[in-house]
Amino acid sequence: xxxxxxxxxxxxxxxxxxxxxxxxxxxxxxxxxxxxxxxxxxxxxxxxxxxxxxxxxxxxxxxxxxxxxxxxxxxxxxxxxxxxxxxxxxxxxxxxxxxxxxxxxxxxxxxxxxxxxxxxxxxxxxxxxxxxxxxxxxxxxxxxxxxxxxxxxxxxxxxxxxxxxxxxxxxxxxxxxxxxxxxxxxxxxxxxxxxxxxxxxxxxxxxxxxxxxxxxxxxxxxxxxxxxxxxxxxxxxxxxxxxxxxxxxxxxxxxxxxxxxxxxxxxxxxxxxxxxxxxxxxxxxxxxxxxxxxxxxxxxxxxxxxxxxxxxxxxxxxxxxxxxxxxxxxxxxxxxxxxxxxxxxxxx
Numbered sequence: 001x002x003x004x005x006x007x008x009x010x011x012x013x014x015x016x017x018x019x020x021x022x023x024x025x026x027x028x029x030x031x032x033x034x035x036x037x038x039x040x041x042x043x044x045x046x047x048x049x050x051x052x053x054x055x056x057x058x059x060x061x062x063x064x065x066x067x068x069x070x071x072x073x074x075x076x077x078x079x080x081x082x083x084x085x086x087x088x089x090x091x092x093x094x095x096x097x098x099x100x101x102x103x104x105x106x107x108x109x110x111x112x113x114x115x116x117x118x119x120x121x122x123x124x125x126x127x128x129x130x131x132x133x134x135x136x137x138x139x140x141x142x143x144x145x146x147x148x149x150x151x152x153x154x155x156x157x158x159x160x161x162x163x164x165x166x167x168x169x170x171x172x173x174x175x176x177x178x179x180x181x182x183x184x185x186x187x188x189x190x191x192x193x194x195x196x197x198x199x200x201x202x203x204x205x206x207x208x209x210x211x212x213x214x215x216x217x218x219x220x221x222x223x224x225x226x227x228x229x230x231x232x233x234x235x236x237x238x239x240x241x242x243x244x245x246x247x248x249x250x251x252x253x254x255x256x257x258x259x260x261x262x263x264x265x266x267x268x269x270x271x272x273x274x275x276x277x278x279x280x281x282x283x284x285x286x287x288x289x290x291x292x293x294x295x296x297x298x299x300x301x302x303x304x305x306x307x308x309x310x311x312x313x314x315x316x317x318x319x320x321x322x323x324x325x326x327x328x329x330x331x332x333x334x335x336x337x338x339x340x341x342x343x344x345x346x347x348x
Contacts, residue, residue, distance in 0.1 A: 001321055003031040007067035007091075009058050009082055011037035011046045014096050015073030019123075020050055022309040023071075029317035030069075036061045058082055062089040072096060075163050076170030080105035083120065084112040092119040094316070098179040099333040101170045103341055106334035113330055121316065121326035122333035124183040128308040128315070131255050132184055134296045135242060138251060139188055143262045143291070145248025147225035150190040152181040152242065155235035158206065165209025172211035174202065174340055177231045182336045183328075185219075185227050192221045196339065198346040205234035217343045229343075249291075258296045263288050 006023055008015045015035070023030040035046045036055040043054040055061040062070065062085055070086040072079055072095045080100045086093045093113070099122045100106040113120035126132060138144065154177045164171040185191050200217040207213030215231040230239060242258065244251040249262025267289045278284055298306060305311070315327040 003027065003029055004069045004092075004317070004320065005031050005033040005067050006069045006071060007034040007036075007055075007061045007064060008032070008046075008071045008073055009036055009061060009086075010072070010074035010096075011035050011039070011042040012073070015071065016042070016046065016049075018125075018309055019071045019073055019094070020046070022307070022313050024050060025310060026313055026317065029320075030313065033067055034061055034064055058085070062086055062091065067091060069094065076175060077101055077168065079170075080109055083109050087112045087116040087118050087120060090116065090118065093121070095120065095122050095333075097122055097124055097183070097333070098170065098175045098337060098340065099330070100337050101175075103334065103338050106330075106337040110330045110334055119326050120330040121328045122330065123312065124180065124328045124333060124336070125308045125312045126180040127183055127187045127328070128311040129255060130298055130301050130306055130308075131242070131253070131258055131296070132187065134258055135184075135244070135251070136188060138258075138260055138294065139244070143249060143294075144244060144246030144251065144260065145262070145265075147190065147244060147246050149226050149228065149243070149245040150185055150188060151228040151230070151239075151244075152185065153230040153239040154181060154241065155230055155232045155238040157236045158233050159208065160206075160213065160233065161208040165207040165211050165213065167209070167211045171209060172202075173205075173207075173213050173231045173233065174215050174217075174343060178215060178217075178229060178340055178343070179336050181229050181231065182339045183333070186332065186335060190225050190227050191219060191339070192224050193335075194221060196221045196342055198342045200343045200347040202344070202347040203234075205232060207233060215343070217346070219339065219343070253296075256298045258294075260294045262291055262294075264291060 020032050023032050032050045032052050034053040037043050047054045070091040070093050072082045076098055079095055083093050083095045163169040197220045202212040203214040205213035213233040217229040219227045240252050241254040251260035
């Protein structure tokens with residue numbers, strides 16, 4: 001198939017450093033054709049760097065007949081209107097996360113894609129991280145047993161004062177980092193469809209705007225595991241990004257390395273509950289037989305598999321060529337928006 005001709009709305013960190021960079025590395029599938037931004041310097045630099053046309057505003061970009069796919073990489077509060085306009089103009093759409101500010105906006109975007117008969121997908125690229133793919137494989141293998149806890153930490157000690165700290169722009173740690181964390185929790189199967197029980201606390205922390213820079217949330221659906229989110233810019237001693245606790249073992253680690261250990265219950269010997277006091281006034285305790293520890297390191301992965309952004313766009317190109325659905329379906333991304341809303345409601 002001919003390369004997808006791409007127009008990018010918003011030439012900031014995401015539009016330029018993430019999307020345009022990745023698309024330019026896949027010339028057999030994509031051609032960065034045009035971009036727009038309110039900043040003239042960014043527009044001129046983009047044209048020079050990518051040999052692309054520039055437009056003064058999104059409306060002019062959407063009217064460009066030589067664009068097939070639009071990447072919406074503008075601030076979050078603009079996503080819904082710009083994505084719906086692009087779909088109505090007959091373009092397929094990749095929208096940055098968070099998909100929308102609230103479930104109503106997300107539902108409007110899904111309806112717009114259905115009405116236009118066009119593809120809408122959301123850039124939840126962290127599900128493509130090598131560590132997340134390995135996490136999913138370990139969970140699917142069953143060695144950890146029934147999951148009891150999935151703890152996701154994204155913590156540091158830092159100040160921010162950009163648009164991401166402003167509520168009116170859809171900013172906040174929950175929408176920015178929480179969208180990734182919740183999408184990964186869904187990809188792990190840790191949160192089932194339907195009602196979710198939520199407890200949460202939000203605080204500005206060190207952020208200078210009025211949006212939260214500190215999030216603690218606990219979610220549980222059905223009889224699934226507890227999902228804990230620790231997302232904070234006020235953590236001087238960061239915790240491991242990933243901790244999974246299971247009835248037969250556990251996993252711990254981050255983007256560069258994961259470790260997991262487990263037991264085979266069949267190798268532990270038979271036991272029955274005893275009410276009588278134990279010998280020598282001790283607790284009942286086994287010398288458990290552990291299986292060999294599992295380890296994964298990012299630097300052991302082939303270089304071509306380490307870039308989540310490239311993997312997302314390769315997956316998208318393959319879906320187009322095979323006539324498949326979007327790699328991150330819009331309704332899955334809408335579920336993330338619903339969970340973000342539920343956390344905000346629980347926090348009050």
